[in-house]
Amino acid sequence: MSATARFALPLLHPGQAQKELFHNEALTLADALIQPCVEDAGLNAPPSAPAPGQCWIVGESPGGAWAGEAGSIASWTAGGWRFSAPREGMSAWIASEGVAARYMSGAWHAGRVTATRLEIDGEQVVGPREAAIDDPDGGTVVDLEARAAIEAVLDALRAHGLIDPG
Structure with a gap:
């Protein structure tokens, strides 16, 4: 196994060279995925001047550097874009709207609260x-x-x- 099952964080292997690269990549992804806060949701094109650490929820018809990443969390890092596929029940705060979004049944739902009481x-x-x-x-x-x-x-x-x- 070369990556974790849920978020594909890279795993280290015994005797592996340059372990710090894999460790740093895992930390970069964990930084974006633990209590995620995204700038906006539903964009289909990457912003022109992202800052390291900023994240977005990719829209349904992405293009450019986001092509093929619909629904993913796109994180800008010093090394470029990193994409993480959401998992059922995952939540993220959307800063531009001031609401939480939850990933349910294959889609992000912003501002919706589901409960039984x-x-x-x-x-x-x-x-x-x-x-x-x-x-x-x-x-x-x-x-x-x-x-x-x-x-x-x-x-x-x-x-x-x-x-x-x-």
């Missing part, structure tokens, strides 16, 4: 979407103001995706 101080505040709730209808005494308030609450819950629009 949201808790604050141990209390669930949002859980799975509940079934649709019908608008008020019928009754022997119709209070138009109360009915309008209930409909407004239901509309807001539907708009936020908390209950099924039905």
